[in-house]
Amino acid sequence: MSETYYLHLNVSRFELSLNGSLGQSVNITNGSDPNAANIYPDISYSLLTVLLLIMIATVAGNGIVLIAFCASRRLKTPFNYYICNLALADFLVGIIAMPGFIVYNLFNEVWPAGTALCTIWMYFDWHMTFESAINLAAVSLDRYWSVRWPVSYKRHTSVKRTILILLATWLYMHIAFFPGYLYDRIVNVYGEHDCFWDLVMNRRFCTAVAVLGYYIPLSVMVFCNWSIGSMVVKRTNATAQDPDVAKKYAEGETRLTLAKDKARRQRQPLITLAMITVCAVICWAPWVIYFTIAPHYPTALPDILITVGYWMCYLNSTINPYLYIATSDDFRGAIRDLFCRRSGQTLSGAFSMIISAAPKRTSLETSVRRAS
Incomplete structure (x- = not known):
């Protein structure tokens, strides 16, 4: 004698079921929460x-x-x-x-x-x-x-x-x-x-x-x-x-340029x-x-x-x-200015570290080089 096994899928409540010819009913849960089935989707x-x-x-x-x-x-x-x-x-x-x-x-x-x-x-x-x-x-x-x-x-x-x-x-x-x-x-x-x-x-x-x-x-x-x-x-x-307007700006091109720049900024x-x-x-x-x-x-x-x-x-x-x-x-x-200053400080710091890390010559090494 065959028994029917029903498995139902309700996405909003996370209940699972399936139709088939199995011998018993089964509840699929995760832990103690019957609504805690896998909710992870196939991600695009x-x-x-x-x-x-x-x-x-x-x-x-x-x-x-x-x-x-x-x-x-x-x-x-x-x-x-x-x-x-x-x-x-x-x-x-x-x-x-x-x-x-x-x-x-x-x-x-x-x-x-x-x-x-x-x-x-x-x-x-x-x-x-x-x-x-x-x-x-x-x-x-x-x-x-x-x-x-x-x-x-x-x-x-x-x-x-x-x-x-x-x-x-x-x-x-x-x-x-x-x-x-x-x-x-x-x-x-x-x-x-x-x-x-x-x-x-x-x-x-x-x-x-x-x-x-x-x-x-x-x-x-x-x-x-x-x-x-x-x-x-x-x-x-x-x-x-x-x-x-032409008379006011006829006095010089500089005033005209400044006026245009001021108007543009406004x-x-x-x-x-x-x-x-x-x-x-x-x-x-x-x-x-x-x-x-x-x-x-x-x-x-x-x-x-x-x-x-x-x-x-x-x-x-x-x-x-x-x-x-x-x-x-x-x-x-x-x-x-912000990024140029930061990059300038970074380069300056890097050069300072390189110079400070370079081996310094002793006075004896300097005198030997001079004598040679």
């Missing part, structure tokens, strides 16, 4: 390599910007404090948020590291992304103020005031998302290996989070940059049409901000669309959009530091 090493390269580029780029800012006095301007704050948030995304999401994706949306690390990862993942958006809104307002009311800006702006504004962005970021995050961690129930902020279960918070964390910052960025661009174009046209922060804003809008668009629609219509969008949206936001943190370096002479100069 090409995908893993790409994700690790993105993570390394994010950490390295933002780390270099932070080191250059701390090492260079000329970079410590109010505008560059905003850049440093943005680089700090992006650095934390690269060193904490990205590794967690890589693990979560490689394990087929299974979190293998426990509830405590899941809570830490989710905090940095969501909050640092929000801080990037809010910081860009704050720096856009700063540039708008400097262009719209330059006299008032020079009179009232300072490094201390900028630091207070940056602290306010971190407070605003926590007001925007932390209540929903805390409610989710305390009230909602997830599986042992689940690690995500469920948009459907947190539907009551999604609208407020989207408005405070995305739509208001994005609206501020777009308005400020559009207004700045319009004002710069109007002033440039007015200057070109002014008949007194435009650099505006160019940097414009490129960062355009990049942010493009990178955040998929996730903002998903975040807006999915809580109310969970099946209306493909699941791949959430993964694409996440990595587009992460790529924004990867691209940002290289935009600073590409558009800012001060950052390029500070980084060049």
Whole structure:
């Protein structure tokens, strides 16, 4: 008489079964936990390599910007404090948020590291992304103020005031998302290996989070940059049409060159901000669309959009530091000075070690050589 052996595979609960003609029923477990079957997937090493390269580029780029800012006095301007704050948030995304999401994706949306690390990862993942958006809104307002009311800006702006504004962005970021995050961690129930902020279960918070964390910052960025661009174009046209400009610069080519150089340096922060804003809008668009629609219509969008949206936001943190370096002479100069000085010190130290390690001649050997 044949007996049937059933083996069932449920990936979400890690239960194994198999249909066959065996003589008994068998439970396959690992230790005392019946849900502790092998969760290790077949890893795509090409995908893993790409994700690790993105993570390394994010950490390295933002780390270099932070080191250059701390090492260079000329970079410590109010505008560059905003850049440093943005680089700090992006650095934390690269060193904490990205590794967690890589693990979560490689394990087929299974979190293998426990509830405590899941809570830490989710905090940095969501909050640092929000801080990037809010910081860009704050720096856009700063540039708008400097262009719209330059006299008032020079009179009232300072490094201390900028630091207070940056602290306010971190407070605003926590007001925007932390209540929903805390409610989710305390009230909602997830599986042992689940690690995500469920948009459907947190539907009551999604609208407020989207408005405070995305739509208001994005609206501020777009308005400020559009207004700045319009004002710069109007002033440039007015200057070109002014008949007194040629007379002022006719006194010498040196003054004209200095004036052009000053104007170029004043435009650099505006160019940097414009490129960062355009990049942010493009990178955040998929996730903002998903975040807006999915809580109310969970099946209306493909699941791949959430993964694409996440990595587009992460790529924004990867691209940002290289935009600073590409558009800012001060950052390029500070980084060049930093590495040249370090390499010079290293070579000098190496030569000193070689000279000190070389055998020294005694006075007797010197006198013998002279006599010969």
